[in-house]
Amino acid sequence: MMAESVLEGLDPEQRAVAEAVQGPVCVLAGAGTGKTRAITHRIAYATLTGVVTPQRVLAVTFTTRAAGELRSRLRQLGAPGVQARTFHAAALRQLTYFWPRVVGGDPPKIIEKKAGLVADAARACRLSLGRTELRDVASEIEWAKVTQNRPEDYPAAVAKAGRRPPAEVVDVARVYAMYEQLRRERNLLDFEGMLELTAAVLTEHREVANQVREQYRHFVVDEFQDVNPLQKLLLDTWLGDRDDLCVVGDPNQTIYSFTGASPSHLLDFTREHPDAKVVRLVRDYRSTPQVVRLANAVIGQARRAAPDAPGGRPAGDHGLELVAQRETGPEPVFNEYDDEIAEADDAARRARKLIDEGVPAREIAILYRINAQSETYESALAAAGVPYVLRGAERFFDRPEVKQAVFMLRAATRVGADAETDGMGLIQTVRHVLSGAGFSDRPPEGAGAVRARWESLAALAQLAEDIAADDPTAGLPDFVADLEERAAAQHAPPLEGVTLASLHAAKGLEWDAVFLVGLVEGTLPIVYAETPAQIEEERRLLYVGITRARVHLSLSWALSRAPGGARHRRPSRFLHGLTGKAATLAPPRADRTKRRAAKGPQPCRVCGRPLTAAVERKLGRCEDCPSELNEELLLALKEWRARISDEQKIPAYVVFTDATLQAIAEHNPESREELARIPGVGRVKLDRYGDEVLTLCGH
Template identity: 80%
Template sequence: MEAEGVLEGLDPEQRAVAEAVQGPVCVLAGAGTGKTRAITHRIAYATLTGIVAPQRVLAVTFTTRAAGELRGRLRRLGAPGVQARTFHAAALRQLSYFWPRVIGGDTPKIIESKIPVVADAARACRLTFGRTELRDIAAEIEWAKVTQTRPEDYAAAVARSSRKAPTDVVDVARVYAMYEQLRRERNLLDFEGMLELTVAVLTENRDVANQVREQYRYFVVDEFQDVNPLQKLLLDAWLGDRDDLCVVGDPNQTIYSFTGASPDHLLGFTREHPDATVVKLVRDYRSTPQVVQLANGVIGQSRSETARRHKLELVAQRQDGPEPLFSEYDDEVAEADDLARRARKLIDEGVPASEIAILYRINAQSETYESALAAAGVPYVLRGAERFFDRPAVREAVVRLRGAARAGADAETDGLGLIMTVRHVLAGAGFTEEAPEGTGAAREKWESLAALAQLAEDMAAENPRAGLPDFVTELEERAALQHAPTLEGVTLASLHAAKGLEWDAVFLVGLVEGTLPIIYAETPEQIEEERRLLYVGITRAREHLSLSWALSRSPGGRRNRRPSRFLDGLTPKTATPTPARAERTKRGRKGPQPCRICGRPLTAAIERKLGRCEDCPAELNEGLLLALKDWRSEASAAQKIPAYVVFTDATLQAIAERTPESMEDLAQIPGVGKIKLDKYGESVLALCRSGG
């Protein structure tokens, strides 16, 4: 590609970034404004015009996947030799290269997780903690190390930062000191130690520093608002006294201060580099004007002087879309049930399940939504817990696929093709054509294996000649980049895990005081970070946006919650009435659905689906249930969808217990909405009339 061709198609601000090829540059880029496009075109333009050789460029980002995306875009733009890495990957590469020459001896083992060593340190200190506490202490140690806080200074640092320690600060400091002692004795290196050691090698060895600075002359750092003090030290060591640095970030998306990240490096960039070129990207290409207006409204109410001084007000570039919906519910169960119904409706209207997300403040909120989605027959995937290729089920499947490829499984399956070969191998790992009912580990394992099966279908569609060795190579490349396949289901994720992602439809749930802002956010700075978290959630939506809250936690509970203060002045005077609340008002009844047999309030999703307690006796037409399952299998095969998306087992059981005689009777069964009634009602009633 010619240099001038790289500039084509950029908007004026993006072009200004691309043409600012020398000297310190600061890009303040709002959500959805095309920052990755701007910086990759800047790098490509600089290399194609001869400003810098591709191999002299180091582009730094925060995730392996983001680094892989940068490399892919740069290849397509004609700059294939550029290095794009995370801070840790770049540091590890340099440390490994210089270790024999500078340090010598056995290279330390890199530890992926601190928790096992933290557990040993706690035992050595005669302290007992559960796994959750150990995880929290490990996170505290990470914070202390990235902020360059030693164990003996930990208590004072916590007090200065208004930080809440997970347990007694003295105990945390003791475990921290013992952790460091055990790590050194065992020749282990954690990620923070890797950065510290790289900084030390560069600052204490002039010849090493000169060699690295000769190699890398041109730096670009993405998500600069998330840089922590230790990463900033490493960046300064790389730069030396040079200033060929471009940083990109959004102060409105600073949501990781609890990990040690600080927006001060981004907002103070012009103080450190007074001659820096500053470009603001504010044209939002992601979201509709309605979504953008709400995002601007939330962040515009910030009381932070820093936020007002560095204000980025987005300007929507898309056509109008639907207004954001604000919904109030009596309880969390009703909120989850109605959102599952609305997600089902979006899917039936043509929105792919993978383009829908339900976002919440804390991971503990997911369980209610998992149950509601499963009961509604809506496929879902959990994000942010464990990396896809690190899941035990995925690791086992990849091993099996690799072994089958070596054994020539393509030939052994009588030419059934890549899709059937992969499904045959995955069946040995526990994959079935139909998803298991309910939630939990079995469901997550099935979703993981189903994603691999879908990836094989995608590869076969793109390249009909692809065989199992090609598929295994694709998996290995994706694992190296942590590029997980798209899982076909509604995404359930925390607001923190959603950063950097986007969907056609987003449901922001649980927006009540005490949850957002979280109850332990006490200082003005902590409250403003919670506001930015809501802003991040809003700006994930391209078109459909829903914001909701529940007045009580449990059905029949005291309704004393109030909506998040961040919505003050932004919601309609009356939130959209929800079907569940309207129906309760019409019946003159409040509280949860009663069991149709004993009258006890029903709270579990499976019980509400059946209309009775699980242990209450009920007559079941077993012949009808078998007939319904056979019919469902045929319907799912004809439509090429999982069987549970037609009707879940619980819905079929409820039908077989109640044996509805009319469309009105069938419509009373949870899980049989209007769309399913129109689509499947006559077939189901015909089976009910025949008795199966």
């Protein structure tokens, strides 16, 4: 490929990035502006013009999927030798290579999940932590480590950062210290320690640093607004006294400050590198002018707020106001509902309508602030007969049916399936092999495990069609090679179903139609966002959600949680002044599930049948009717009850019965009044335990 051909088709700003082949370079890239296109063309242009050899470029990103996409694009552009890795993958590769020389002995085993070791540390400290608490303490330890705070520094660091720890500060510090002690005794290394140890090896062994710096002369770092202090330390160690660095990021999409990420590295890049070339990408090729207008309006509020706290600096100071490049489309729709059930039912109905109008299900997403919101939408979509995919659940290539299919496809290449199915082509060959795993052209009736298995296999069949469209000469070995590369990078093909995902999990993705749901005060912004910086990060979450939509965008909220509940919720403050300017506010929909008060037996809130059994009356539904049970909350309630039972020396059922705890977990009461309405609570127990129960419920 000729070097000049790499520049063809780039807009003026993207071309400016591609031609800036030597650092330092800072690319401020808005959502949908083609940042990946710009940086891959920059790398390819630099290698094709001989400025740098591909093997001396290290492109760093945050996910294995993004790294895999970078490598794929660079191969297509004629730069196949470029290393594209995550921070952790690059560090592990270097640490593994140099370990025998600089340390010797058996290398430590990498800890992929901290929860088990945190549980051991808590027990050693004689602390009883539930599953949710263990997860939260593990996250807190990660934050402390990436911000370079030792156990003895943790209490002061928490106070300075204004964090709300998941347990008593002194207890978290004790568990943190014991976690580190056990980790060393067992010769274990976590991901944060991996980065820190790699930086230490490079710092303390000059010959190692020289070898690494000779190998990698040019660096590109994507999503630079999400770099944490530990990653920045490693990057600086890699660079040494050089400045051939290109960073790419969007201050408007800074949504991981709570994990230790700091946008200051991006915002202050020109202070650290005064001679840096700065390029702004603002031409939005993803979304319609209507979606872009709303996104600009939401983020524009941040400029007016202009908080002084670190991490809350207004991104508008950096001129990233998007300019739409697509043709006009429908206006965003704002909907208000009486309750969450009505909100979810209408989202499912409208998703069904879009599918019937020709929008593929995989091009529709329902996005929410917290994962606990998904259950209502799973139920609504299933009831409407709409297939869905829960993002963040089991990884695609870890599913049993996918493992089996990949094994069969790999085996087919060895026995010459292409010869056996001569004339069928890649698409028919893959479908022929997948039929042995249970795949058929017609999906099974209904939902459940059988449907989920079919959809996994259908995604593989669709991937074969996509590869055949890109390369008509591709055969089964090419397809299997692509699958294996995707599996290594956890780059799953799109499944044919509406995506359910949190706003954090949606970053970096896009769909034709997006439903942003649950936009109420206390959820977005989340209730524990208190400082100006935390509030602004919540605003940026909404901005990220809006900019995921290409054409259709819906924003909605419910005034109460359950049918018939008090309508005391308020729409998110981030929507103030926008519902009448950017779109038309739709009238509230009638609540089909709301029932008039009537004499006689209490009706089931799901099917309406009169309830006679005591347990059913307590739950408010028939025992065999579907529930909206928050299993994590139920587990936390049972652990709390066990602790109270031990402390007060009374049987657990005297605190609350199992049925009452299940009813609490299903209703998730938000106030003492709502809690009091649950049978089995009563005034005495409300006064005695009410505040603790509401705290467990997150209120």
